[in-house]
Amino acid sequence: MQKITIGLVDDHKIVRQGLKELLEKMGNYKVVAEYDNAPAFLLSCNQDEKPSVLIVDYSMPGMNGVELIQEIEKLEIEYKILLLTQHFDDKIIDTAYHYGARGFLHKNCSAADLKFAIDSIAATGYANVIEILQRVRKFDVNSLEEKKNHSILLTAREHEFLKLVCDERELTYDQMADIMNVSVKSIEAYRSALFDKYNIKSKVGLVLFSYKYKLTEPFL
Incomplete structure (x- = not known):
């Protein structure tokens, strides 16, 4: 082993x-x-x-x-x-x-x-x-509205990127770029956009963000 x-x-x-x-x-x-x-x-x-x-x-x-x-x-x-x-x-x-x-x-x-x-x-x-x-899962009476707002603010490509971030295979950014058929710079742009929108600082933070608001698999 x-x-x-x-x-x-x-x-x-x-x-x-x-x-x-x-x-x-x-x-x-x-x-x-x-x-x-x-x-x-x-x-x-x-x-x-x-x-x-x-x-x-x-x-x-x-x-x-x-x-x-x-x-x-x-x-x-x-x-x-x-x-x-x-x-x-x-x-x-x-x-x-x-x-x-x-x-x-x-x-x-x-x-x-x-x-x-x-x-x-x-x-x-x-x-x-x-x-x-x-x-991270501290839901209150506004949680459903927050989820709705976050879902609306995510572009289709950002949502696809977030889904890959949460993939249990722990994909690298190079692998994500291949799957999405875009450049690594595009992947970095999606990451930066989500970091800026939601004050997230790490890939782990993105996973927890998706979990909290049930935005992607496997949290739906």
Whole structure:
């Protein structure tokens, strides 16, 4: 079985060493990169092997984990990020998801919890799925009208693009361009239009947006 590759971003060496030993003892994981701060990751990520899952600490000097997630979103490389934090603060968690985090864990979690989160992200793209959906699916009396308005505002091509974003195959933008028979620049234009219209910051945000308002399969 091919090992799930892991990248670690944490300013405490002893924590990184402990995580590496724990993960590699659990069997199907290989730590391929370690960074002791967020800027070190940003400087090296294009040269290093891209891991299947990137485990990011929240509390780091200079640039915290959520700020790093925001910077990663600007890169052309997409990372599946698991945020580790001692702070179960709604604002931190919501912001992390808004910018593309795939899951989060408290640092007091068990080894079994860590394994489950990594396996879930590697297999499906997300951990904490139920909690993520509970956070974004806060319907009120205006929800049906909001859905109607969002559906009207989406062009046919934007709707087709959003459907591909939500495809369980996790298509790349190149693959979406081939399916839609358009250029990658056109795909980027559809993405930018949706980001601007609805203040969305990441591909994950687009998926959650579609889920909240039931705009595409598999959420209809």
